[in-house]
Amino acid sequence: MIPTAAVLALSAILFSIGLVGAMVRRTAVMVFLSVELMLNAANLLLVAFARAWGDLVAQSAVFIVMTLAAAEVAIGLAIIVAIFRKRVSTNVDDLAELRG
Amino acid sequence: MLILFAIFALLIISGALVTILAQNAVHAALGLVGTLLSLAVVYVMLEAHFIASVQVIVYAGAIMVLFLFVIMLLDAARPVKSENPIPFVNEIAGGAAALVSGAMVFLVVNYKDPKPLEAAAAALQGGAPGPVGENLFTQFLLPFEAVSIVLLVAVVGAVALVQRPETKDEELPEYSGQMDGARVRPPSSLAGTALTLEHYEDSPNPIPSSSELKPKLETAKLEAAKLKAGGAL
Numbered sequence: 548m549i550p551t552a553a554v555l556a557l558s559a560i561l562f563s564i565g566l567v568g569a570m571v572r573r574t575a576v577m578v579f580l581s582v583e584l585m586l587n588a589a590n591l592l593l594v595a596f597a598r599a600w601g602d603l604v605a606q607s608a609v610f611i612v613m614t615l616a617a618a619e620v621a622i623g624l625a626i627i628v629a630i631f632r633k634r635v636s637t638n639v640d641d642l643a644e645l646r647g
Numbered sequence: 648m649l650i651l652f653a654i655f656a657l658l659i660i661s662g663a664l665v666t667i668l669a670q671n672a673v674h675a676a677l678g679l680v681g682t683l684l685s686l687a688v689v690y691v692m693l694e695a696h697f698i699a700s701v702q703v704i705v706y707a708g709a710i711m712v713l714f715l716f717v718i719m720l721l722d723a724a725r726p727v728k729s730e731n732p733i734p735f736v737n738e739i740a741g742g743a744a745a746l747v748s749g750a751m752v753f754l755v756v757n758y759k760d761p762k763p764l765e766a767a768a769a770a771l772q773g774g775a776p777g778p779v780g781e782n783l784f785t786q787f788l789l790p791f792e793a794v795s796i797v798l799l800v801a802v803v804g805a806v807a808l809v810q811r812p813e814t815k816d817e818e819l820p821e822y823s824g825q826m827d828g829a830r831v832r833p834p835s836s837l838a839g840t841a842l843t844l845e846h847y848e849d850s851p852n853p854i855p856s857s858s859e860l861k862p863k864l865e866t867a868k869l870e871a872a873k874l875k876a877g878g879a880l
Contacts, residue, residue, distance in 0.1 A: 548764050549652045549692055552755045557656045557689075559751030561663055561682075563744035568667030570740035576718055580666050580679050583710070587686055590702075594695045597774075599760050601767030603782040606774055609698050610783060613705055614794045618801035620710050624717045625808035631721050632811075640732055 554595035562588035575627045575637045579620070586616050652692055658685040672718045676711060683707040695774035 561584060568581030590609045597605030627637065634641055658681060665678030683706045690699035733739070760767075772778045783791055 548768065549649060551760055551764070552758045553649075553652065553656075554689070554693065555751065555755045555758060557659065559748050559755070560660055562751075563748045564660070564663040564667055566747060567740045567744045570743065571736060572667065574672060576672055576714065576721070577667075577675060580672075580675055580714065583679060584663050584666060584682065587683065587706075590698075591686060591689065594690055594693050594698060597695065598693050598768050598771060599762070599764065601762060601770030603771060603774070603778055604786060606695055606698050606771075606779050607783045607787045609695070610701060610779070611787065611790050611794055613698075613701060615797065617705060617710055618794075618797050620713055621801045621805045622808070624713060625805040628717060628721065629808045637721055 551595050551599045554591060558588045558591045558595070561585075561591065573638055573640060575630075575639050576624075578639060579623055579627075583616065583620070586612065648692065652689065655685045655688050655692075658682075659689070673715065676714050676718060679714075680707050680711050683711070690774075694768050694771045697774050697776045697779045699774075 565581045565584030565588060568584065569578050572578055572581060590612055593605045593609045593612070597603065597609075630642065631637055662678045662680075662682030662685060666675045666682065669675040669678060683702060687699040687702040687707070690696075690702060
């Protein structure tokens with residue numbers, strides 16, 4: 548049996564890596580990839596706690612989170628494509644103002 | 648079991664590091680695929696078989712294919728060269744990561760399992776599709792149906808966003824900086840001035856006719872040197 552604490556530590560490392568990536572990278576797609584890393588760290592935590600409590604509710608929550616992540620990626624990538632058509636740039640710093 | 652977990656934990660972490668450190672976005676996406684597949688293996692070890700299969704099919708399959716499509720569609724594989732405008736961003740990011748890690752280390756050190764692990768894991772029935780589906784369609788029925796609406800909205804929204812607006816020709820975006828070779832090529836009347844010729848030599852994509860222009864460049868450089876010398880005198 549893998550101790551739950553070990554899974555927690557792995558999840559913390561994964562989340563920290565994703566956090567650093569989301570803050571440091573400048574390409575919109577790369578920021579998105581880092582956000583996916585953080586989502587997966589949260590999922591890993593949920594699965595670990597589902598086993599610790601012996602409750603399937605957390606696994607159902609992971610299923611819902613995965614579906615929402617898919618929807619988020621579809622919308623987010625569509626926004627990136629739309630912005631790229633207008634600006635010919637994937638740098639997030641080029642979008643610093645609110646005007647279209 | 649523990650050794651296997653350690654191996655896959657290492658794979659997860661190295662894949663995540665590749666994801667955030669790779670200069671090429673395609674390499675980063677493939678690093679994330681490695682992380683997601685290793686995570687699926689860890690899910691199996693944690694008695695979540697259905698979630699593991701969904702992870703492989705939806706995450707590593709569908710979502711990453713979408714990512715790779717967009718990366719290749721936008722030619723985003725090239726790294727963005729600009730400086731980060733936030734001052735000390737690396738230090739701030741490192742500090743934030745250290746804060747999160749520190750808080751999690753505190754949790755990990757103080758963590759105690761609420762129940763004996765063996766008994767709790769047995770109650771999961773291996774996280775098979777049957778038990779998980781039963782929970783999903785009873786206790787989680789409302790979120791499940793709500794997610795279906797979210798997915799519908801996402802599909803409609805994505806199509807609406809990506810649809811090409813019926814623009815006239817003058818409204819098309821200017822392709823500045825995207826096609827270096829095309830942008831650098833000056834009108835033929837400019838050939839002969841020292842400035843444009845030097846620009847030719849320095850440009851990363853020299854146009855094919857630059858060899859013809861080389862003699863002119865030499866003379867232009869000579870003239871420029873003469874001018875400089877004259878100015879010094």
